[in-house]
Amino acid sequence: MINIKIKKPIEPILIGKVGKSYGILGWMNVFSFTEKEENIFTYIPWFFLKEKIFTQVQVKNWKRYKKNFIIYIDTISDRSTAKKFTNSNIIISRHQLPLLQNNEYYWNDIISYKVFNINKIYLGIVIDLIRTKDNDILVVRHVFKKLKKNIFIPFIEQTIIQKIDSKYKYIIVRWN
Template identity: 60%
Template sequence: MINISINMPDQPLLIGKVGKSYGILGWTSISSFTEEPQKIFDYLPWFFFKEGQWTKIQIQNWKKHKNNFIVHIKGISDRSIIRNFTNADIMISKRTLPILKKNNYYWNDIINYKVFDINKNYLGIVIDLIRTKNNDILVVENKFNISKKNILIPFIENKIIKNVNTNNKFILVQWN
């Protein structure tokens, strides 16, 4: 019998992805989407989400493996069972994140923020963030431009990103 309970997280937040099974004893590889990859293990419990199904899991053990991690889930000791979770999203309840100080925010908090240039022209809304080696990039959905292409704005605080207003949910940028 597998010791897995079925529930759904409160305010689900994506933090990683399940890869393929590893070995024959029920281990699986995972990819972390957290800023510091190992911090994924600070945010427990995990919920696997695949094909509309939620499964709450408990990590029994984990190890660093190449550029990712391998994990062993409590109650699973067979490769054929863990294989069912390949490509599942790893989700947590948003409330498990540490509470931030005033005017600080998590990346997922600024999705759907409105973006204005310093002349108060509306540019669009934040639909994604891209991590790059040098700096992160805001992806802004451009609803007014004829080309309909997204606007990519480097997230360089004080130089390009002038203000992130968490109370009114907008971002002010130095952008033409």
């Protein structure tokens, strides 16, 4: 059997972030960005990305801690080594994600989609999505860049979000 170590992910996808170290044995806090938080552990291998450098890691153990998780990486056994990865992004290769059905999409796919209201007026381009307790928020860079204000549109499908077209990369919203 050939064991090939990948140096960096193919089509990188952000799925979480490393927090501060936990304890003296190299455990680290982790914040999951996956819809079901525990799913972050189904996507292996992980890469830590910090200062444009990818480091492939293998999670040896993990447990729920307060509202997030703590993890133990097989090559990190002390607090000072763990601290080096604080604030690293957790990245995977896109091919690790489940295949989508028609009319399904991942959040990072709709970044850069054009946004139009139901009157076909161009509002701007999607630059981010924010998860909140009540509903998610679509962050759109306003068409008039001089305003330097983003538009925050509640991501409520069929009420405000009327259509997401993955083929032509646009979103229709009920918004003025």
